[in-house]
Amino acid sequence: xxxxxxxxxxxxxxxxxxxxxxxxxxxxxxxxxxxxxxxxxxxxxxxxxxxxxxxxxxxxxxxxxxxxxxxxxxxxxxxxxxxxxxxxxxxxxxxxxxxxxxxxxxxxxxxxxxxxxxxxxxxxxxxxxxxxxxxxxxxxxxxxxxxxxxxxxxxxxxxxxxxxxxxxxxxxxxxxxxxxxxxxxxxxxxxxxxxxxxxxxxxxxxxxxxxxxxxxxxxxxxxxxxxxxxxxxxxxxxxxxxxxxxxxxxxxxxxxxxxxxxxxxxxxxxxxxxxxxxxxxxxxxxxxxxxxxxxxxxxxxxxxxxxxxxxxxxxxxxxxxxxxxxxxxxxxxxxxxxxxxxxxxxxxxxxxxxxxxxxxxxxxxxxxxxxxxxxxxxxxxxxxxxx
Numbered sequence: 453x454x455x456x457x458x459x460x461x462x463x464x465x466x467x468x469x470x471x472x473x474x475x476x477x478x479x480x481x482x483x484x485x486x487x488x489x490x491x492x493x494x495x496x497x498x499x500x501x502x503x504x505x506x507x508x509x510x511x512x513x514x515x516x517x518x519x520x521x522x523x524x525x526x527x528x529x530x531x532x533x534x535x536x537x538x539x540x541x542x543x544x545x546x547x548x549x550x551x552x553x554x555x556x557x558x559x560x561x562x563x564x565x566x567x568x569x570x571x572x573x574x575x576x577x578x579x580x581x582x583x584x585x586x587x588x589x590x591x592x593x594x595x596x597x598x599x600x601x602x603x604x605x606x607x608x609x610x611x612x613x614x615x616x617x618x619x620x621x622x623x624x625x626x627x628x629x630x631x632x633x634x635x636x637x638x639x640x641x642x643x644x645x646x647x648x649x650x651x652x653x654x655x656x657x658x659x660x661x662x663x664x665x666x667x668x669x670x671x672x673x674x675x676x677x678x679x680x681x682x683x684x685x686x687x688x689x690x691x692x693x694x695x696x697x698x699x700x701x702x703x704x705x706x707x708x709x710x711x712x713x714x715x716x717x718x719x720x721x722x723x724x725x726x727x728x729x730x731x732x733x734x735x736x737x738x739x740x741x742x743x744x745x746x747x748x749x750x751x752x753x754x755x756x757x758x759x760x761x762x763x764x765x766x767x768x769x770x771x772x773x774x775x776x777x778x779x780x781x782x783x784x785x786x787x788x789x790x791x792x793x794x795x796x797x798x799x800x801x802x803x804x805x806x807x808x809x810x811x812x813x814x815x816x817x818x819x820x821x822x823x824x825x826x827x828x829x830x831x832x833x834x835x836x837x838x839x
Contacts (some may be wrong), residue, residue, distance in 0.1 A: 455667025456674065457825060459682065459778035460615045460754055462712065462818050463665060464658040465704035467650050472699075473706045476596040480603035481627035484640055485695040489592040489611025489624035493525035493562070494692055495643065496607040496626055499636045500560035500586040501529055510559040515545045516786050516802035517809055518564050520686040520793050522590070527796050528689040531559070535787060537802040541732050541758060543567075546804070547575050554579075560586040563605065565594030567814065568617070568716075568752035569734060573604035580606075592616060593753045595709060597627070606632060614661075617753055618705035621661060623648060623695050640694070647696040667776070667820070684783045686792030709751070715817040715826070716752040722830035723757065730760030730838070754782070754814040757833075762810040764838055769813060771832050777825065780814045 475483065486492040501510045512526045516535040526533045536549040543566035550561060561580055563571030573589060580587040589605035591597035595617035599605040608627035612620035628636055648654075664673060674681050716735055723733055734756040759765035765781065772779035786805045787793050815829060 454671075455669075456671040456773070456776045457667060457778050457816055457820065458665055458670045458818070459780045459814065459816050460818065461665055462617075462619050462708070463662045464619050464621055465701075465708040466658070467698065467700040467704045471707070472703060473710075475706075477600035477608065477627050480599070480630055481608060482630055482633040484626045484628060485697040486624045486626055487646060487691070487693045487695050488613060488622060489590075489609055489616070490521040490525050490689055491692045492609045492611070492624040492626040493522070493588070493590060493592075494528045494689055495640065496586075496588045496609060497526050497529045497531055497560065499607065499628075499639050500588070501531060502636075502639050503586065504559040507557050507559060509557055511555060511557045512559060513545075513550060513553050513561045514787075515543075515562075515564055516788070516805040517543070517783065518787060519592075519783065520684065520787065520790050521689075522562065522564070523787060523793050523796050524687060524689040528692070532557075533787075533797050534558070535797055535802060538804045538808055540804055541808075542734060543569060543756075543808070544572055545576075547572075547579065550576065550579055554583050554585070558583065558585055560588050562588045562590050564590040565592070565598065566734075567593050567754045567756050568595075568750065569756075570594055570598035573598055574602070577604040592624070596750065599627070603629060605629075612702075612705065615753075617751070618709050620697075620701055620705055621654075621657065623697055643692050643694050645694045645696055648698060648701065650698050650701060665820075670778075671776075682780060684785070684790060686790055712751045712819060714749055714751055715821045716755050717749070718823060718826045719755045719815065719817075719829075722826050723833065725834055726757065729834075731833075732758040734758065752817050754780075755817050756782075757813050757815070758808070758811045759813055760811070760838060764836060765811050765813050768833055768836055771836070772815075772829060775828060775832060777829055777832075778816055779829075781809075782812055782814050783809065784812075785809055 510531040511534045513534045514522045536545045563576045586606045589608045592611035597608045610625040612623040769779045788799050
């Protein structure tokens, strides 16, 4: 097949309401739509800071491996990100490290869902209650958020940007726990409101974007170096605004998400032999990770596996991309190793997160992945041998 299968990203849905779906978090949370997921997270940090107004230099705990937008959202509010290492062979923060990172200046802990695998929010919620901190679930990569079914988090962040579970070409949301919403009105009200207009320009942009996601156009785009497709960069958050999001757009996103195929289940079958060769499929114990209340499985944003070594991971990525499969190392580095971030965080080593970053391989799970693609991926990975 000509072209290349993109690593991530679903088409932008056409905004037409056929059947109205209730937001899965409607009962436990009030929704504030924001200009982006990063802006929603920054608003969550602002709420936590206001709640601890006596703290002169507020601190927010985040994992040492993650998107640099975590740091952008925190420093935009004048707060300091405090990094915590991970548990071995997984994306979750070490709860002992979380406890050790808490100081009198701590105002919140951010539990980040990873590619559809939620953080262990129940454990983090218990720690936050002990220390009178807010728990923020960053569910930019997970939909629906885990707290929609078991509301452990005080605040929940969603993103509707490109490469997210629901792609609306931008926007995000902050979910505020019902009963807590009245306490944050003043903080929320300080930000201006912008309006997403679904007119001719937006519809044309949607058509162009969806066209460029196909295999041949993506193959061409990826080779234009000035676009920097797939690069992990630190960008400062300059503006924060609320968003007036047309219901037709959000409903279309919910509709298309519910129709999305569960590609990760095909991977589970095709890659079953990898773990005997020293690999780890991070979905193998996913059912135990805060999804016990979920009635049915939901799609993963990407399919994550850990290679036995960095060399094996790098050879796998090279082989898959040569075969037209958009495999990725994702962020590839810990937060302190990303240009621009090191000046904003404490620059010590995070050995478990570094090991995780060096061995992580992500595989595409979007609508255009075929059974033949998954079979090819399995054949390539199972053929690799450790030197």
